[in-house]
Amino acid sequence: MTNKTSALLILLLGICQLTLAQKPEIQRADPTNWWVGMKNPEVQVLLYGKNLKGASVTINYPGVSIRQVHEVENPNYLLVDLYIAPETQPGKFGISLSKEVSVQRGGKTETEIVKTLHAYELKARDKKPQTVNARDLVYLILPDRFANGNASNDKFPDMADTAADRQNPYLRHGGDLLGIQNHLDYLKELGVTTLWLNPVIENNQPQTNEGGAMRSAYHGYGFTDHYNVDRRLGGNTAYKNLVDAAHAKGFKIIQDAVYNHVGINHWFLRDQPMKNWLHQWDAYTNTSYRDEAVFDLNHGSVSDFNVQQNGWFVPFLPDLNQANPFVEKYLIQHALWTVEYFGIDGWRVDTYQYNDLEFMNRCNNALYEEYPSMFITAENAVNTAVSQAFFVKNNLYLPFKSTCNSPNDFVFYNAINAALNEKFDWGRGFNQLCTMLAQDIVYQDPNMNLTFLDNHDQNRFFSVIGEDMRKYKQGITVLLTARGVPQLYYGTEILMKNFKNPSDAEVRRDFPGGFPGDPANKFMASGRTAQENEAFDFVKKLANYRKNCPALHQGNMTQYIPQDGIYVYFRHNAEKTIMVVLSQNEQDKTLTTKRFTENMAGFTKGKNILTDANISDLSQLQVPAMSVQVIELMK
Ligand SMILES: [Ca+2]
Ligand SMILES: [Ca+2]
Missing domain, CATH: 3.20.20.80 (Glycosidases)
Incomplete structure (x- = not known):
């Protein structure tokens, strides 16, 4: 390679680099897509790439308009505020960036418009989140x-x-x-x-x-x-x-x-x-x-x-x-x-x-x-x-x-x-x-x-x-x-x-x-x-x-201040009353239930749902040492 040709090659590379250095290039857009029919009609798309600052942004899609383009300190970002009109249909379009860049040709500096396109999609909404609440585990x-x-x-x-x-x-x-x-x-x-x-x-x-x-x-x-x-x-x-x-x-x-x-x-x-x-x-x-x-x-x-x-x-x-x-x-x-x-x-x-x-x-x-x-x-x-x-x-x-x-x-x-x-x-x-x-x-x-x-x-x-x-x-x-x-x-x-x-x-x-x-x-x-x-x-x-058992989901909870090592609470609604009895005693005890009448009135028997045992007399409960009972009360 002669000195002349290598000088030319360096010059050409330099020109290419100059052009490339200024050309905008989008590497990603976040959110990666959006939806039509959101209650909030606006979305801000963060574009990241190279040399985005100074580019003008256009979108040609019915219903989608650009409200504002924000330039930030780093020229590799643009933030584009989109408005998506209510009647907008789902579909794909390009986010187009165009920018005037300097190009040297034949020793002269010329300007030309370069464009870059990023594919974007507005999808139709099809998700219906369910409510998580006290019904759940x-x-x-x-x-x-x-x-x-x-x-x-x-x-x-x-x-x-x-x-x-x-x-x-x-x-x-x-x-x-x-x-x-x-x-x-x-x-x-x-x-x-x-x-x-x-x-x-x-x-x-x-x-x-x-x-x-x-x-x-x-x-x-x-x-x-x-x-x-x-x-x-x-x-x-x-x-x-x-x-x-x-x-x-x-x-x-x-x-x-x-x-x-x-x-x-x-x-x-x-x-x-x-x-x-x-x-x-x-x-x-x-x-x-x-x-x-x-x-x-x-x-x-x-x-x-x-x-x-x-x-x-x-x-x-x-x-x-x-x-x-x-x-x-x-x-x-x-x-x-x-x-x-x-x-x-x-x-x-x-x-x-x-x-x-x-x-x-x-x-x-x-x-x-x-x-x-x-x-x-x-x-x-x-x-x-x-x-x-x-x-x-x-x-x-x-x-x-x-x-x-x-x-x-x-x-x-x-x-x-x-x-x-x-x-x-x-x-x-x-x-x-x-x-x-x-x-x-x-x-x-x-x-x-x-x-x-x-x-x-x-x-x-x-x-x-x-x-x-x-x-x-x-x-x-x-x-x-x-x-x-x-x-x-x-x-x-x-x-x-x-x-x-x-x-x-x-x-x-x-x-x-x-x-x-x-x-x-x-x-x-x-x-x-x-x-x-x-x-x-x-x-x-x-x-x-x-x-x-809805009583355990949304039912009221009524508790009684623990006495004698025993803690009793109820979960209750119009349909059902559940009684929970916990003992911290090292000995078996007998619990007289008169104190809980406001929750037990009208109930005559029960079923321990942990053991499936039937309880025929609710006036006195046997409470084994360190035990727990979950009793569904019955009329
Ligand atoms: Ca794996
Ligand atoms: Ca913080």
């Missing part, structure tokens, strides 16, 4: 740890974390959505009506060093692409399949929402749209995790509030700035998109108290606007009823009013675990439960509280109660007969145990039988021990009875 599954339905998706060499190893409690184990789908009949038999999965959205996060051990993001709380379900769980297709299969079998699905933060490897953080997309601090600032800082409207300091709200949850989960209207729209539209795209029925909102609460109200309201009876339950690991009530619809006279309709009931969780582990005394044992329920006056509808004995962040229930089957049956009975929407954690029905020692991985063990080569299959009665079957059958019997 929710079953929480950590998808990586339940069942492996497809061994070929356990790991991928092109992801940030390439490991899967069942021998290591901190790494991914290969469980997936098909694995859950394969065991729906097991859950149906148990009496479950609703599934809540820990987050399924892509977590393409590298392993992180926590407490000296390298850990995978198998829990799912660090999103890296809102619009893709993690490939290792089976991707969007497997999630659609699971939701459809679950619906066909009569289940509902609750999705885990994370609005407060994303994974540090999220695609939009590698090229941030604008500086205030995240809460940024001069030096790294962690949230204080103190809920008082948020609800203490009387005495709290602004600085404590800011640290709690805007500090990062952990260093690898950056805190989103939800006061930024573009961030707000991105998160809210993703929630709506998820309901319409997958057909989910409800939401559990992670780390609720760390979110901008005005943002959360707007987010909840956007969901209620499209789906008026949507169940949204807020996670707040708090200790008091006042704090718990602050973050949901409540009866408190405060200037801030949450629109969230359900808390994850940590106050119930704390009380039931403490009550079962204490000796009965004034204020202790079952008195704790009674006192906790008396505080229900703070909630607008305590029957919407998501009650639980354990979950993925807590010590397993069977271990907490010292592996005592009598306490186990009492706890399960309170969960399934007291007010609220009961939630069971996977494996609690087969007595999975452990404390979070040395880490929470211990309470997230694999469900035995869900993985190839497991020595026992506890999805089958034949694979369970006698005691495991006793537990499974107990849950199954009560859960299935509960399914068809």
Whole structure:
């Protein structure tokens, strides 16, 4: 090659680069599609690519108009506000970008218009979310740890974390959505009506060093692409399949929402749209995790509030700035998109108290606007009823009013675990439960509280109660007969145990039988021990009875202050009265029932629905030591 020709080649390459450098190129549009016939006729499409700033946007489709195009600090983004007129038909169109770019030809600089097109679709709405409420029994599954339905998706060499190893409690184990789908009949038999999965959205996060051990993001709380379900769980297709299969079998699905933060490897953080997309601090600032800082409207300091709200949850989960209207729209539209795209029925909102609460109200309201009876339950690991009530619809006279309709009931969780582990005394044992329920006056509808004995962040229930089957049956009975929407954690029905020692991985063990080569299959009665079957059958019997007992769903709850080690409450409506009798005595007792006349008048006999025993005389009940009875009263 002569010097002359190589100089020419360099010149040509330079021209090409100049042209290419300026040409707009769309790599993605979020939401990835939208729908006609939404109550809110507007959607903001976030376009990401190269050199989008300065481009003019056109769409040629009947009914669709561009209201505004927002340029932001980063030239690789454009945010396009679309208006979709009510009569708009579903269909496909292009989002067209055109831009004047400079081109050098024959030593002269010329301008020319370059165009780029991104295919977009407005679909017809076809999803009808169902209401989740106290009729339901929710079953929480950590998808990586339940069942492996497809061994070929356990790991991928092109992801940030390439490991899967069942021998290591901190790494991914290969469980997936098909694995859950394969065991729906097991859950149906148990009496479950609703599934809540820990987050399924892509977590393409590298392993992180926590407490000296390298850990995978198998829990799912660090999103890296809102619009893709993690490939290792089976991707969007497997999630659609699971939701459809679950619906066909009569289940509902609750999705885990994370609005407060994303994974540090999220695609939009590698090229941030604008500086205030995240809460940024001069030096790294962690949230204080103190809920008082948020609800203490009387005495709290602004600085404590800011640290709690805007500090990062952990260093690898950056805190989103939800006061930024573009961030707000991105998160809210993703929630709506998820309901319409997958057909989910409800939401559990992670780390609720760390979110901008005005943002959360707007987010909840956007969901209620499209789906008026949507169940949204807020996670707040708090200790008091006042704090718990602050973050949901409540009866408190405060200037801030949450629109969230359900808390994850940590106050119930704390009380039931403490009550079962204490000796009965004034204020202790079952008195704790009674006192906790008396505080229900703070909630607008305590029957919407998501009650639980354990979950993925807590010590397993069977271990907490010292592996005592009598306490186990009492706890399960309170969960399934007291007010609220009961939630069971996977494996609690087969007595999975452990404390979070040395880490929470211990309470997230694999469900035995869900993985190839497991020595026992506890999805089958034949694979369970006698005691495991006793537990499974107990849950199954009560859960299935509960399914068809409206008094246990929407009936009033009347409780009597515990006396002599015995706690009695009733669930009752016009059709039925259910009496629950719990004992914390180490001796058998006889209970005279005259004190409960306001609930028992007119009833002469009963049936213990746990044992099927008939009770012919209700005036005096035999109450065995540490027992529980669920009695359907009869005339
Ligand atoms: Ca798998
Ligand atoms: Ca926050």
